[in-house]
Amino acid sequence: MAEEEAPNEEAPTKPARKSKPFVRPWVRAIHRDFGYFVVGLTVIYAVSGLAVNHVADYTDGDANFVKFERTVELGPLAGDDDAIARTVREKLAIEQAPKEVFRQGEDEVQISFDRPTRTVTVNPKTGHVHEEGQRPRFFVRLANWLHLNRGKKSWTYIADTYAVILLFLAISGLFMIPGRKGLIGRGLVIAIAGAAIPALYVHFSGGP
Numbered sequence: 001m002a003e004e005e006a007p008n009e010e011a012p013t014k015p016a017r018k019s020k021p022f023v024r025p026w027v028r029a030i031h032r033d034f035g036y037f038v039v040g041l042t043v044i045y046a047v048s049g050l051a052v053n054h055v056a057d058y059t060d061g062d063a064n065f066v067k068f069e070r071t072v073e074l075g076p077l078a079g080d081d082d083a084i085a086r087t088v089r090e091k092l093a094i095e096q097a098p099k100e101v102f103r104q105g106e107d108e109v110q111i112s113f114d115r116p117t118r119t120v121t122v123n124p125k126t127g128h129v130h131e132e133g134q135r136p137r138f139f140v141r142l143a144n145w146l147h148l149n150r151g152k153k154s155w156t157y158i159a160d161t162y163a164v165i166l167l168f169l170a171i172s173g174l175f176m177i178p179g180r181k182g183l184i185g186r187g188l189v190i191a192i193a194g195a196a197i198p199a200l201y202v203h204f205s206g207g208p
Contacts, residue, residue, distance in 0.1 A: 024175065031172045034165050041162045048147035051140050064141040065116055065134035074127035084124055085111045092120070092131065 051063040074091050077084045085101045088094075088111060099114040104121075111120040118133030149155055174183050174191060181187060202208070 024178070027172050028176055031169060031176060034169060038162060038165050038169075041158075044143045045147055045162075047140060048143035051144060052147075062134075063137065064144055065136055067132070068135055069130075069132040072129045072131070074129055076127050077122065077124045081109050084109055084122060088120060088122055088129060092129070094118075094120075 055063050072092065074088070077087055079087070081101050081103055085098055089098070094113070096113050096118070098111050100112045101109065103109050107123050107125055109122045109124060111122065112118070113133065116134040116136055118131065121130045122128070146155065149159060174187065176182070177187065179185065183191070
């Protein structure tokens with residue numbers, strides 16, 4: 001009796017894997033690394049932008065400095081005007097060299113400083129010292145100095161590079177997520193809403 005042939009059963013075929021897009025993972029990786037890279041610059045420009053926008057809210061109208069005033073009693077001071085100025089600077093721990101030392105009268109010597117501005121008025125007979133001036137808001141002043149490009153010309157290249165990276169982050173962010181949550185879905189709606197803010201403001205405020 002001939003052996004019956006086993007039915008030719010084909011092994012079940014696995015569904016073909018869809019090839020993942022090659023570009024998106026690279027966009028995500030570069031977007032992530034550039035985001036980390038410009039954190040420091042973003043903080044500087046953000047702080048400076050807030051300070052410049054609210055410069056009128058500062059009592060002295062200058063976001064870079066804060067005014068101060070103090071009175072100190074040092075006792076009688078001997079010597080000429082320059083000697084008095086040296087003694088006052090030592091007592092008040094002022095390392096800054098004076099711009100000018102001059103006598104206003106018999107009982108008054110003024111010591112003026114520049115960058116930052118400071119004026120010290122001294123009565124040599126009594127040692128009464130009145131000081132008023134400005135102290136820099138360290139980080140805000142630094143951020144404004146960089147943001148307003150008051151440094152060397154080389155900072156222009158750094159600022160331009162930062163601007164290009166921001167453009168890349170903005171554009172690449174549109175393509176980070178596929179599907180309905182991405183650019184073809186709610187991402188497009190959110191992007192249009194964000195772009196509409198400056199456009200509507202210009203329209204309703206009368207424009208530049």
